[in-house]
Amino acid sequence: MTTQEKPAGGGPAPDDSSELEKFGYRQELERSLGSFSSFAAGFSYISILTGVFQLFFFGFASGGPAFIWTWPLVFLGQLAVALCFSELAGQFPLAGSVYQWAKQIAKPATSWLAGWIMIIGAIVTAAAVAVAYQIILPQVSTAFQLVGSDADAGLTSTPGGAQNAIILALVLVVFATIVNIIGVKLMAKINNFGVAVELSAVILLIIALAVHIKRGPQVVFETHGTGEGHSLGYLGAFLVASLMSAYVFYGFDTAGSLAEETTQPRKHAPRAILRAITASFIVGGLVMLVGMMAVGNINAEELSTSGMPYLLKSTLGEGLGDAFLICSAIAITVCCLAVQTAAIRMAWAMARDGRLPFSKAMAKVSPRSKTPVLPALITGGLTVVVLLINLGNQRAFFILTSTAIILFYIPYLMVTGPMLVRRLRGHWPRPEHGPYFKLGRWGTLVNLVAVVYGAGMTVNLIWPRPEVYGSDHWYFQWGAVIVTALIVIIGAIMLYVRRRTWGSAHTSPEHMPDATPDSLPG
Numbered sequence: 156m157t158t159q160e161k162p163a164g165g166g167p168a169p170d171d172s173s174e175l176e177k178f179g180y181r182q183e184l185e186r187s188l189g190s191f192s193s194f195a196a197g198f199s200y201i202s203i204l205t206g207v208f209q210l211f212f213f214g215f216a217s218g219g220p221a222f223i224w225t226w227p228l229v230f231l232g233q234l235a236v237a238l239c240f241s242e243l244a245g246q247f248p249l250a251g252s253v254y255q256w257a258k259q260i261a262k263p264a265t266s267w268l269a270g271w272i273m274i275i276g277a278i279v280t281a282a283a284v285a286v287a288y289q290i291i292l293p294q295v296s297t298a299f300q301l302v303g304s305d306a307d308a309g310l311t312s313t314p315g316g317a318q319n320a321i322i323l324a325l326v327l328v329v330f331a332t333i334v335n336i337i338g339v340k341l342m343a344k345i346n347n348f349g350v351a352v353e354l355s356a357v358i359l360l361i362i363a364l365a366v367h368i369k370r371g372p373q374v375v376f377e378t379h380g381t382g383e384g385h386s387l388g389y390l391g392a393f394l395v396a397s398l399m400s401a402y403v404f405y406g407f408d409t410a411g412s413l414a415e416e417t418t419q420p421r422k423h424a425p426r427a428i429l430r431a432i433t434a435s436f437i438v439g440g441l442v443m444l445v446g447m448m449a450v451g452n453i454n455a456e457e458l459s460t461s462g463m464p465y466l467l468k469s470t471l472g473e474g475l476g477d478a479f480l481i482c483s484a485i486a487i488t489v490c491c492l493a494v495q496t497a498a499i500r501m502a503w504a505m506a507r508d509g510r511l512p513f514s515k516a517m518a519k520v521s522p523r524s525k526t527p528v529l530p531a532l533i534t535g536g537l538t539v540v541v542l543l544i545n546l547g548n549q550r551a552f553f554i555l556t557s558t559a560i561i562l563f564y565i566p567y568l569m570v571t572g573p574m575l576v577r578r579l580r581g582h583w584p585r586p587e588h589g590p591y592f593k594l595g596r597w598g599t600l601v602n603l604v605a606v607v608y609g610a611g612m613t614v615n616l617i618w619p620r621p622e623v624y625g626s627d628h629w630y631f632q633w634g635a636v637i638v639t640a641l642i643v644i645i646g647a648i649m650l651y652v653r654r655r656t657w658g659s660a661h662t663s664p665e666h667m668p669d670a671t672p673d674s675l676p677g
Contacts, residue, residue: 171248171418178249180415180507180657185339185525188417191411192343193424195350202284203439204353205487209287210399211443212462217622218389218396220447221377223440225522227497229400230436231611234610237407237432238594239571242512243582244411244520245591248420251504252411252497255568258508259562260583261573269506269566271646275497276562278534283329283556285324286311292323292482294464296476299323309461317549324542337497338524339416342496349489350354350563354481359437360467363479364442367449367470374447394615395622398560401612401637403439405563407432409493412500425592446470482510489677498534503527510653554634555626558675561639564613571605578602 172182188196214222240256246540249255254270292299293308300308301313301322309318334342378389385391410427414420447453450466457465506517506527546553577583578599592627594601619633626632 174248174421175415178247180249182415183520183525184250186216186416186417186418187340188343189671190423190427192347192421193349193417193427194412195343195583196369196413196496197410198434199346199350199353199486199489200497201403201431201435202353202486202490202493203357203403203435203442204483204646205284205287205490206403207439207442208463208480208483209290210402210462211446211466212459214396214399215462216459217381217399218392219381220374220377220453221389222393222396222399223375223443223447225400225440226398226436226440226443229397229404229612230432230440231382232604232612233404233407234432234436234568235605235608236571237356237428238601239574239605240408240411240467241428241454241592242594242598243570243574244414244424244428244633245421245593246585246588247484248414248417248424250406250412250415250500251498253500253570254504255397256411256570257566257573257643260577261569263654265569265573265652267505267510267650268646269569270501270510271649272562273566274498274501274505274534274644276566277494277501277644279541279555279559279562281328281491281494281498281534281538282324282552283559284487284494285327285538285542285544286320286552286556287487288327288484289320290482291317291464293319294461294468294594295480295484309464311545312549317545317552321542321546325539326470327488327491328495328535328538329487330541331495332531334492334523335531335535336528337568338526338582339413339496342492346489346492349485349492353486353489354434354438356486358478360479361438361441361445363471363475364449367446367499369451370448372444372448372454374453377453395620397612398616398623401616403433404432405560405567406494406497407435407495408567412497421591424551444497461528470477495531495534495538499527499530502530502534506530506650507647512653548554550625550631551634554631555638557623558635558638561613561635562618562642564616565639568606568609568613571602571609575599575602575606 176181214225218225221331240252243256243259243285247255252268253273254266257266257269258590284393289311290309297308300319303313307315307319309319317499334345378392381392382389388393407428410424410431414424415422428572439624445464446466449470450458451469457469464476464480467479471479502511502517502519505511506514511517517527517533519529523529541555544555574583584593584598616633617639619636621632624632624634630637
């Protein structure tokens, strides 16, 4: 099988829909996304101007300037995961990314839990991303500080800051939900614009900071004494600081989630996944490196509290600093949009297979917008619920959002783990792999690195260390463990209750092409 080129007049390649039918589905979503849109979906989910601007302070406070070494290490681990995903995206061009990939190479229970955990993780991530408005907008203008005082600007830890964060975040979540209901074309246009702004802004930012360089790159060897108090010395501080990089490098699988809306997905999706994570690594690393070389006072306390907004304003001045913060706000907007889009496609893909409660209603696609409306409303509504937790208990919100990244690492392992088992048994790549992306002789090694890294970082993320989760109450310190366990247990109960009704076919009849059930894959 070969991949045909996109017709000159636009629209899907002739074989896109027919290939979809081979998996037992018919074309329901609008297939209109090209190569850049596919890349933009993954890049905007990672979103350097969101993650780095939101979390630089944590990495710097935990490990000093030397924390930047966590960036290439986490990148290499996640690159191994992305390479495995690229092979799968080329073989299974289906909406739902890890759910669909696990369904093809693992047991049904594994794929269901992977999808379930990812949906919850995406909803919580959308809330965490939306809250980032509070870190950026009030520092551009206190007019965005609608409640509280000017002293709350840029903070989410104070009562006034938390309340204002919810107001700003609600506006963003409602906007993202409306866009996702209107259709994928509008989503893609907004997302492409946002990514173009983010890429342009981050390149200009690197240049602007480079003009102000005050010290050499040896700054990356300074630890600022952050290893003191750790039983493992600086290694302990470094492991804590690595959470900053781990919080940024995920979501690149989104390009796979939009496979049924992408032309030539077998060709474009694997490339989009790898380009998104690589571009994010390069520009994000340069922003942090050049920023630490350019900031006036590398020992300033504000670098550990305000982080990147302080670094920009103190180095570039108020006007130019605000301009880049506005670009960051645009990046936050499209990041939240991409996160919710991925959650919607995951929920729809599972509902289409009859794997969720109220599946029939959730699997319906609007004939007008060609998008799943009910999953958009449900994911948007649940994101609002998560946000409202921040009003009642900011610590609980922090624990919940910190757990979000764990809820991605676990499903990633549910794909890379079974994939490694298949490789070792000689069942992957399959004989019918075709001309699509393949790791060749490096496949087993890369897959092994992906599994070892994923397991190690999951333990690092969930470890109940006081430096991350606090030590004032045991239930906060163990919050990530408790929340993750509850989500897995609830999912396991739902799995046990619903799996008896799934039947042998993997799709609901209304989503199958015109064929007899016996002719479809089981």
